Amino acid sequence: MAKETGRKLIAQNKKARHDYHIDDTFEAGMVLTGTEVKSLRQGRASLVDGFADVDNGEIWLHGVHIPEYTQGTWTNHTARRRRKLLLHREEIDKIADRVHQKGLTVVPLALYFKDGRAKVEIGLARGKKSWDKRHALAERTAEREKQEAIGRRLKGIPD
Incomplete structure (x- = not known):
C-alpha cells in the first residue's frame, strides 16, 4: 500500500474566523482510537462547538464531533469525547501563558490528514x-x- 502524501482536509471551522480574531496558529497531532481514524477517513467530523483547554501541562480538545464508525463494534468510540493534543513543551507553555494572561481562547480551525497522520490546526483567538x-x-x-x-x-x- 502506498504511503499518503500531502494534505487532505476533513473539516474546517469557518465560523471561528468570523467570530474571533485569530492571533496565532499551531499544528497539533491528536491521540485517536482506531474507529475515530476510520470515521475521519470517511470525511466525517464537525469542529463547530470545539475548543481546547490546558490541563496539568497538557492540551485537551473538547466538543469536536467525530461520529461513530458505522462498521464499528462494541469497541466504537464516543462521538464527543475529549482528545489529547500532541504539541512540543515550548508550544504548550506559550499557549498556556497567553490563555491565562491575556484571556485568549483556543479554537480548532481545521482538521486534516498530513502525510497520513491526523492533525488539527488550532488558533489563539480573541472574541469579536x-x-x-x-x-x-x-x-x-x-x-x-x-x-x-x-x-x-x-x-x-x-x-
Whole structure:
C-alpha cells in the first residue's frame, strides 16, 4: 500500500474566523482510537462547538464531533469525547501563558490528514464584538463589488 502524501482536509471551522480574531496558529497531532481514524477517513467530523483547554501541562480538545464508525463494534468510540493534543513543551507553555494572561481562547480551525497522520490546526483567538463582524462583512462586500466592477470594465460592459 502506498504511503499518503500531502494534505487532505476533513473539516474546517469557518465560523471561528468570523467570530474571533485569530492571533496565532499551531499544528497539533491528536491521540485517536482506531474507529475515530476510520470515521475521519470517511470525511466525517464537525469542529463547530470545539475548543481546547490546558490541563496539568497538557492540551485537551473538547466538543469536536467525530461520529461513530458505522462498521464499528462494541469497541466504537464516543462521538464527543475529549482528545489529547500532541504539541512540543515550548508550544504548550506559550499557549498556556497567553490563555491565562491575556484571556485568549483556543479554537480548532481545521482538521486534516498530513502525510497520513491526523492533525488539527488550532488558533489563539480573541472574541469579536458585533460591530467588528459587521465591519468585516462590509469590507468583504465592498471588495466583491470592486472586483465585479473591474471585471465589467475589462469586458467593456458599461456601468
